[in-house]
Amino acid sequence: MKLLELRLLRISLKSKNFYRSKKLVHSLGMPYVKIHACSNGCMLYYKDNENKESCTVCGESRYEEPAQGNKSRKVPRNVLRYLPITARLQRLYMSQNIAKHMSYHAQPRDKSVMVHPSDGEAWMEFNKMFPNFANEIRNVRLGLVTDGFTPFGIHAAPYSCWPVFIVPYNLPPEMCTRKSNIILALVIPGPKHPGKNFNVYMQPLIDELLDLWENGAATYDCHRKQNFTMRAIVLWTIHDFPAYGLVACWSTHGKLACPICGSDIKTFGLKHGGKPCWFDCHRRFLPENHAFRKSLKCFRKKTKVTDLPPKHLIGDEVYDQLSSLTPDSKDKNKYEGFGKWHNWTYISGLWQLPYWKKLLLRHNIDVMHNEKNVGEALLGTTIDILDKTKDNGKARLDMAMICDRPTLHLTRKPNGKWQKPRAKCCVRKEDKSVILKWFKQLKFPDRFAANLSRSVRLDHQRFIGLKSHDLHIIIERLLPVALRGFIPEKEWNDISELCFFIDNFVPKKLIQCECVNLRRRYRFCYAS
Numbered sequence: 001m002k003l004l005e006l007r008l009l010r011i012s013l014k015s016k017n018f019y020r021s022k023k024l025v026h027s028l029g030m031p032y033v034k035i036h037a038c039s040n041g042c043m044l045y046y047k048d049n050e051n052k053e054s055c056t057v058c059g060e061s062r063y064e065e066p067a068q069g070n071k072s073r074k075v076p077r078n079v080l081r082y083l084p085i086t087a088r089l090q091r092l093y094m095s096q097n098i099a100k101h102m103s104y105h106a107q108p109r110d111k112s113v114m115v116h117p118s119d120g121e122a123w124m125e126f127n128k129m130f131p132n133f134a135n136e137i138r139n140v141r142l143g144l145v146t147d148g149f150t151p152f153g154i155h156a157a158p159y160s161c162w163p164v165f166i167v168p169y170n171l172p173p174e175m176c177t178r179k180s181n182i183i184l185a186l187v188i189p190g191p192k193h194p195g196k197n198f199n200v201y202m203q204p205l206i207d208e209l210l211d212l213w214e215n216g217a218a219t220y221d222c223h224r225k226q227n228f229t230m231r232a233i234v235l236w237t238i239h240d241f242p243a244y245g246l247v248a249c250w251s252t253h254g255k256l257a258c259p260i261c262g263s264d265i266k267t268f269g270l271k272h273g274g275k276p277c278w279f280d281c282h283r284r285f286l287p288e289n290h291a292f293r294k295s296l297k298c299f300r301k302k303t304k305v306t307d308l309p310p311k312h313l314i315g316d317e318v319y320d321q322l323s324s325l326t327p328d329s330k331d332k333n334k335y336e337g338f339g340k341w342h343n344w345t346y347i348s349g350l351w352q353l354p355y356w357k358k359l360l361l362r363h364n365i366d367v368m369h370n371e372k373n374v375g376e377a378l379l380g381t382t383i384d385i386l387d388k389t390k391d392n393g394k395a396r397l398d399m400a401m402i403c404d405r406p407t408l409h410l411t412r413k414p415n416g417k418w419q420k421p422r423a424k425c426c427v428r429k430e431d432k433s434v435i436l437k438w439f440k441q442l443k444f445p446d447r448f449a450a451n452l453s454r455s456v457r458l459d460h461q462r463f464i465g466l467k468s469h470d471l472h473i474i475i476e477r478l479l480p481v482a483l484r485g486f487i488p489e490k491e492w493n494d495i496s497e498l499c500f501f502i503d504n505f506v507p508k509k510l511i512q513c514e515c516v517n518l519r520r521r522y523r524f525c526y527a528s
Contacts, residue, residue, distance in 0.1 A: 041197030315357035
């Protein structure tokens with residue numbers, strides 16, 4: 001199959017025009033579909049609405065106004081690119097090199113160490129609930145991944161494009177995330193953020209997933225030399241926390257931003273910071289006899305915690321909650337009780353899948369996004385980077401109201417200005433230059449990290465343009481070394497323990513497999 005693809009692509013590159021190249025590549029049998037959409041994202045001109053000329057929700061026209069004297073061609077205002085995934089999943093079984101690995105998840109191995117999603121509780125629980133699906137090990141388990149990005153760069157005109165990817169989890173860990181095996185299913189156009197209309201664009205993919213669950217697709221297994229009916233399911237979604245609000249339709253803003261705790265949470269607003277705060281909401285998860293629950297000084301002053309953890313709702317309970325939502329009489333775009341006992345903004349189209357409410361784990365938060373956010377806050381606070389530190393004047397004023405830490409309160413000087421005492425976890429101003437110069441002089445082996453010296457600005461005393469992988473290396477490898485000796489030993493141990501905890505998030509087996517692939521790809525470098 002791959003040889004055929006290479007030959008067709010080689011011929012297409014030698015073709016004289018784009019039309020002939022497109023015609024040759026079309027022989028691979030993996031087309032994409034253009035679906036017209038409302039310019040405001042209210043609806044798709046799809047199925048029953050395919051022949052309509054205007055949106056049934058907002059009344060906007062489907063096409064652009066034609067130029068004078070040119071009425072032959074109608075240009076749609078908004079176009080969704082949809083790439084059907086059935087043919088692309090069948091393609092995985094048309095290659096012998098890939099088809100033989102599609103049953104990797106069912107191979108016997110030591111389950112005490114999790115090396116694959118099939119070793120997790122969510123996968124095993126699904127197999128118990130749907131044994132007919134699990135008996136055919138060639139049925140495909142998928143992960144749905146999405147995030148927004150600016151295709152033209154941050155300095156160009158603002159444009160928010162949202163691709164939706166499908167990841168097959170039948171393959172071994174080192175093959176799941178290969179570029180050739182990740183399937184692009186949707187390209188949700190911009191320039192605006194899709195918002196709660198994200199589910200409108202998802203409808204073609206949901207319809208195809210529903211068909212793959214109920215009917216399946218006749219597929220030829222090139223490895224076993226036989227036909228079978230391939231079915232597929234979406235086990236979970238993966239995204240950062242803001243994208244959680246789009247996919248799960250639970251608003252990640254406000255006092256009820258936590259989708260697990262729901263309304264059973266004691267968040268409060270900061271008087272000076274002006275943001276909702278979840279400080280001291282974690283003690284309820286500790287054992288009932290834990291000493292931290294009785295502490296009156298270490299957390300919120302004069303406060304004991306006796307509450308139990310919030311009840312974890314199963315899929316059926318969440319579905320019943322969604323079914324009971326009624327539109328608000330004052331604002332039709334919201335449900336009654338929004339911001340009071342729930343944060344639901346919409347009912348996700350994924351609930352149309354019959355198995356969705358039976359899943360043990362429906363949504364995952366991307367580790368790299370969390371690591372990046374924690375890393376930026378930790379690096380900016382410990383080195384006291386302007387506009388990046390969380391230890392600012394407003395935080396100190398709020399802390400004086402909430403906590404019992406008088407040594408960190410702001411003090412007023414004789415000239416009327418406020419003085420902020422230095423926290424023990426922050427380095428001194430003269431030490432800050434030493435640490436930044438150390439980062440400026442660092443050199444790393446090839447393919448280990450980027451050139452961090454380009455991100456260090458000694459004149460501005462800060463970092464500029466750090467990427468996710470840069471912060472990954474800084475938090476897990478460099479920050480404990482950089483702070484050693486510049487802050488007290490107790491605070492240094494706490495920060496080092498946090499960095500070690502984040503380091504354990506990363507799956508080491510996946511890193512080892514990627515290193516093996518790099519050695520095979522660049523074996524001449526290692527041979528020399």
